Amino acid sequence: MTTPSGPRRSIGTRLGRWVIVAGFSVLLAFPFYWMAIASFKRGSDLYNLQNNPFIFNQPPTLEHLRLLFEETLFLRWCWNTALAGSAVVIITLVLALPAAWALARLTGAWGQQLGIGIFLTYLIPPTLLFIPMSRVVAVLGLQDSLWSVVVTYPTFTVPFSVWLLMGFFKAIPRDLEEAALVDGLTRLGAFVKLVVPISLSGILTVVIFSFTLVTQEFVYALTFISTAESQTVGVGVPIFLVRGDVYYWGSLMAACLITSLPIAVLYDVFLDRFIAGFTVGSVK
């Protein structure tokens, strides 16, 4: 990106830009601001139609947070999510790293075709597979267990990661690897000792991508896991934090905000690299 140069932008253009940016920032971030407000408002303030909802009409309270952390399974769900996320990351790396390198380097002309084929499986959505997949999960004896999502989530993290890593590996000059071969390393040795270390940023992208995807997935966890204790945070909060028809809005909003923000920060840092995965080929 260059600094603004060439013809000066007119006042109208700059004003238009400011209005669009400010307007969309408010519109898109508003629900999260609203979660923050609700998290600290007293119930008697929250549920009063006469009160201005934008301000604290009564002093803020930590009661919703106390309820969330002490009397719900929220922490358990966070822990489950971290556990499942880490396991999925490991499985994804073990499967995708060698496959991506083989596609980028070893397999010649049909590498690209097979790579595209694998990427296309990323488009097959959980909502098409969930019914037979629950059968597969049952056969594996993983029904109602956190491991059901550990086994099934790599179905979308692996294809995307293979694709992303393939791009990274292709960008590594072949001469480097050739030199390593000349120096007496085997192809596998060159991959482990040379390619993996210089692709660390790509690998880190895959780690973050896979982990955040685990936190964002909803359909499989909802289908396979019916016990509250075994749930992930993405399903536990919206489904099990509601008792009957009673919504504990304060705690619910706090849970949404506390979970969303760290994931958002993490994802934001790596975003440009994910987007590179989607746009490979159509941006020069």
Place this chain on the structure above:
Amino acid sequence: MSEGAARARRRHLLPPGTGLGIAMLAPAVLYILALVGLPLALAFAYSLSDVKVGSEHAHFVGLDNFRSVLQSPTFRRAIGNSFIFTISTQVIVLVCGNALALALRDRFRGRGIVRFFILLPWVAPISLGAIGWKWILDSIYSVVNWVLARMHLVNLYDPPMYLGEPALAMTSVILVHAWRMIPFSTVILLAGLTSIPRDIPEAAAMDGAGFWRTHFEITLPMMRPIINVAVLFGVVFTFTDMVVVYILTRGGPYDTTQVLPSLAFLTGVLGSDLSEGAAISVFLVPILVVVAALMLRVAHRAEVT
């Protein structure tokens, strides 16, 4: 180095179909075959059978399930809704994403924090964002109603039910999903926009072409491939998604916001009718095939040029 020499050298360094290559590819390919290929085949098999939860033996019933779902008014409604949901969302997302991408193209003070705000709906788990909207659109304590009541547009004691009246519920579901997809489309379009050499639109501006003319006659055509990418992914992520609908309305009121994925879930998972649920899911396939074919064309064209 000439093209031929490069190719010869490549072949020498990396002979195709080596044992090592196959060994490195095999785990990923086998995993995908077992957990994507097999379930996909099973989905088709289920849709042609009478399998129910707990039933040991299933029989081949041909197209009975498809016949039965096609006769169901709920299903027909869900198909229509799926298209309305997808098309409306994508139109909103494209217009807003384009405007935002243009506005964010140049660096300015605070761009980083603005980007973070704008990305929030996409990067935060959608099930949690949707719960946030459920509170914003609450039947009693909706902040929208409070604001509208201040403007004397609604009666606070007899407010519109955003998730409880058919037309409003559909609108809400569409807007919330658009809210979720705008950041995704914006960053993709932004990637396309920044790859256009700046001097081309600027030369047009020098020649006296106004902002709109430059935008529609030069910038947009140059962004065609990237817009295709944004739309194709957008269509897949919208047509096959059930999270927003499931959390906001469960498909209600009276199935007026039911879409294909949520109906498949209600029928096949909650209703335990595996075969009919699978038949409903299979109706997602034609759209996916079309998108995949178009995507291959985009990828192919990018390779050729």
